[in-house]
Amino acid sequence: MKQTMLLKLAPTTEQHQALLETMHAFNEAANSVASVAWAEKTANKFALQKLVYGELRTTYKLPAQLAIRCISKASEAYKRDKSIQPHFRPEGAMVYDPRVMSFKSLATVSLLTLSGRVLVPFLFGTYQQARMGAMQGQADLLYRKGVFYLAVTLEVSTPELQESSDTLGVDLGIVNLATDSEGETFSGEAVEKTRKRHHALRQRLQKRGTKSAKRHLKKLSGKQARFRKNSNHVISKRIVQKAKATGQGIAIEELRHIRTRTEARLKRSQRSKHSSWAFAQLRSFLSYKAALAGVPLSVVDPAYTSRTCSQCGHCEKANRKSQALFQCIQCDFRCHADWNAAVNISRGIGHGAYCSRTRLAASPRHSCGGS
Template sequence: MKLVVRVKLLPTPVQAAALEATLHTCNEAATWAAEVAFEENARRPLELRKHAYAEIRFRWGLGAQAAQHAIKKTCDAYTTLRANLRNGRYGRPGSRRHTRASGKPVVFRPEAAQPYDDRMLSWQHQAHTVSIWSTAGRLKGVAFTGQDGQLEVLAAHRRGESDLVCQGGKWFLIATCDIDEAALNAHPVGFLGVDLGIVNIATTSDGERHCGRRINRKREQDRNLWSKLQKKNTKSAKRRAKKYAGKEARRNKDINHKISKRIVAEAERTGRGIALEILTGIRERARLRKPQRATLHSLPFAQLGAFIAYKAKRAGVPVVYVDPAYTSQECSKCHHTARGNRPAQGVFACRVCGFVEHADHNASHNIAHRGWYVWVCGARSTAPELTLIA
């Protein structure tokens, strides 16, 4: 099982300047390689290496490994772009957005992440330092820090490459770790259904609701503040906007970690699996008024589902995904399905058997039932192969 651990670097001013120059040089070389790949239609590492490797080493003075990584990063970027175009991320073929995305070379930001392998980066876990390659030479004794649990996982299970990232003037190393999976519970006694929503972020079939009203109000306040700062457009407003950049994403991530931890712990304690909804394409299916669209699009449902999945995988809890169609309109007792069963947003009242329940709680029961049927039919637990835990 692959997880990702992020540790914070604490470089001196001289080391930070060298790392910044390294990122700028590597990304400038990768942008040039992307232009060559676009012109020569060489989108695979071996093909692009013939056109760009020698020039990158000569013009930008990069080492052999850094030049190889710049070429590989370029090819990975085109692979991602091709997948996004195929999946409709940039609209339909022939549309303006689709044409603009596919009709020009990929461009890398000056501070985009740069991959490092074990030849370019070595870890001294006891001293909490790293030795890292840069265009100014090898930087030794660069300090790093992180939570104790994360550092233990890093020291015991790190495998493969690490990415150097600069975010908001702070430096991070993102390392991939390969952790042994816990033995899967192949005979769960049932399934814990989880219904995801806007008013209640997550509602379980045990009746636990993680309310999102206060969080949504805070999101609305942040959006209003951001809008005012953009309209003001002064130096002080820009400084304040930069200070708040990414605050909502960090808050959402913290909340999703806490919710997923509680859900997985409850399923593990009771010997059950977890049933989640398939939410692919929710933004295209949802029909909301314009003021509600920003709220829906800012909710990281996929992130919460990924956190639940990888935490469940570590605990040996099976996870299945079910079709969410009509779970909010189906009665969990008699299974009568009708739009009239939802007289209000938070109320479910069956018109056949008279069963009354909170709408999200009723939907979570239906998800749990469907999860059991999916498991009986031979489904297997699935979880992402790579998930950020720090």
């Protein structure tokens, strides 16, 4: 499995300048190659090389290997979408391969720049140390808010999947970000509280509309995204650890339906609350953490998971009384709607075949006292 690891570089002022100059020249040159690709209607690297190589070496002063990487960058972008001429930001990412980058010691990397090779220190912890052996030959040089990073590709081996006869179903929701089939909720409480605070602040700022308010808004959206990402990491880690410890596999709903299903449940005022990317992110964290832990992960068609009774199998839309409440029309079983869905997911229910008035063979493992 491929993963990406970020190394934060700690260049000297001189090295910083050299890297930045190189990045600017590289992207400016890539824009020039893109304009040739666009004019000639070709994404062929060899054809482009014949047309632009000399200019990249003389006008942009790119070393030979960087000139080749630059042609690749423009050619690949044009190949992806031939309807527009690609344009690159001055501080767009640069690919470094082993011909222009090498790790010299445990904490320095040699990178080719316009002014020759520079030996740049990078910040290094146990997390990075444990993964250096898995590094593949290529990395992206990134520049974010005045800081250089190397995004290195890792080839991570995944353990064999553990045997499991039981499955932990996980329902993704809005109020509870995740609910498992054992009734544990991975709350959105903290997330929700922060979201409300951010939302109020956002509205005040939008009303103000000044330049500084706009700056503040931009900062806020980044903060919110980081907070969401962190919650998703914490939740997915806990779910995978639980499944691993209890020898269970994990089942989740297929992605493409999550948005429509959860939105259908929501009142209009709630709709702005969640964004589908947050679910997609939680789901992708779950999948890769499960793979790394050797926990089997399956996906279930979510068509009927929320309206099928986990006690008697009766399936009807009216079973779902509200966002939070499930109450079976047939057997009067009541419980939290997310938990009912999670139990169904753990059994792989979701296909039309299951949505009949027949009783389920499996007896429920839990009662839902009190609710």
